[in-house]
Amino acid sequence: MAVIRDVMPAFQLLQPASIAEAQRLLEQHGSDGWVLAGGLDSFDWLKDRIKKPNTVVDLSGIEELKGIRETGDGLEIGAMTTLAEVVQHPVIKSKYSLLSQSAALVASPQIRNQGTIGGNVSQDTRCWYYRAGWPCYRAGGNICYADTPVGRNREHAILQAERCVAVNPSDTAPALIALDAKFIVRNRKGERIVDAEDYFVGPDIDITRLNILQPGDLLTAIRIPKTWAGAQFYFEKVRDRNVWDFPLMNVASAMLLSGDTIQSARIAVNGAAARPLRLKTVEDAIRGKQQNADTGEMAGKLAVEGAVPLQFNAYKIPLMRNLVKRSITGMQQEAAWAS
């Protein structure tokens, strides 16, 4: 069992001042190198002494990784930009409010001041068996303790579970998928531009990681294209404590409408699987349909097809169904409730 101690294990702290230097250090240290962004995930691991890297590469001194820039094709957000900056940025608030809404619901103000957008999308799962250092699949072992008859799995996956049933805890990830964001990943071979949904991996592909980053890889920026600027957005996060908690599930949608007709939409949920899920089937099914309760109902049912609940998380199926429904009809529903 993990015991939080006052003193972290000793490690070599490296603080590069440029992306190139960071890349060189990460390449040099390979799997022994730990990338430190805001530290909110990292320090848990280190203080619990579950992860004991030899070298920590602290990115906080790299100015190139910080800031939000408007580009000809939209917006580029440095990976080390804090969540608070994302929440407050005027262009994000006006054109891509889906992202600012989702970032505003991450944890607490203090954490949003310290946490970064890159760290939020790249953080590890919060499955407590894994975080406690138990030798589960994700930790390189041969069992999932959460997926046992008496496992505590209220927060775990209902979709795409493959041996491991942990879920991705990011709030901004589904919003970025809905906005069709591109993630810029650099390593010694060069730069890769990855669709947001392809940045994340499930246990069927790699059971020890939640994203595609391999040793030596560095997420440098996130680009948001203009495509969905000013679209109709919906973000909702359901959590146990509204003050400060990881999502039990969240949903993000972006829709382009022609009157009441849905021209196109992108919808993503997180907390349902080990990766944020883009609901492409639902998007296809609602294209050309009226934005109303019937469409939302149909979309909700479609979204949960194939869901397999564990012992204690069957509630997630109606939760996801309703979240997806509300992500489509949300505005009207709220208006209906208000009246």
Add this chain to the structure above:
Amino acid sequence: MGFLEWATSPWGQRVPIHIAWFLIWVSLIAGLVFLIVHAIYVRYFAKEKEFVGTVLPDLAARLPEKIARHSLAARLFHWIMAVAMLALLFTAFLPKAGIQFDWVTYHWIAGLVLTASILFHIVHASFFLDFWSIWPDKIDMQDSGKRILRFFGKPAALPRRSGKYPLDNKLYHGVIVLCGLAVIVTGIFMMFRVRTGILPRNPYLFGDMTWGLMYVLHGLAGVGLIALIIVHIYFAVRPEKLPITYAMIFGSMRRDFYLQEHDPERWVVNPLPHEQKGMADAD
């Protein structure tokens, strides 16, 4: 650097969880080194094969031109098993080599195909083929002793020709049986740990130590199969072994190869009447 990966279970017990993955490379390199060393030995150092006795010309004349070696059922089994085995090896080890894909489902399906083919083979070999032809016998042991003595330049009588299967083939089969049964038995139990829709998932079927040892055995046998399969494919494509490979594809081998390599008393092929053409019954 250990050969096994260990972990501490939630109950504080030190348990093995699987083999160290560098053993994949050890097995791969061992297989490649074997084939290089063997190829060099055969090319530069091996002596001409010598066997005791000669085949009666009368018998030779009465043998069919094509000697049936493997029935269609036996050949189908072999190739289905081969495909399943390769699928198992690739799905198991490519992800460890950095090629990520959804391997688990393909792996256990290939495992089931392998299991079914092995079960068929056990029944087929036990009741429809000459079961003992693949197992080393007293003559094999005696002849191997003679070969070793002659290799070191000691006086010894010439060995006999082999039966249907030479001793190295029999020994290879024995090792494959051990590895194959190990991966199959452990693999079937491991299916209780994943969602297959076939076996009810029960991670508590065994204790942590038993599960750990099962994963270790599965891994050891699996990486062992990498070298074994490399060696098998190598021999299958060696020029002097091609008639045997040909027989595994088409079912028969040429009479002259049979007479050159096999002892008609140990692998009896029914001679045909002079006027009859065709193949003898295949095992």
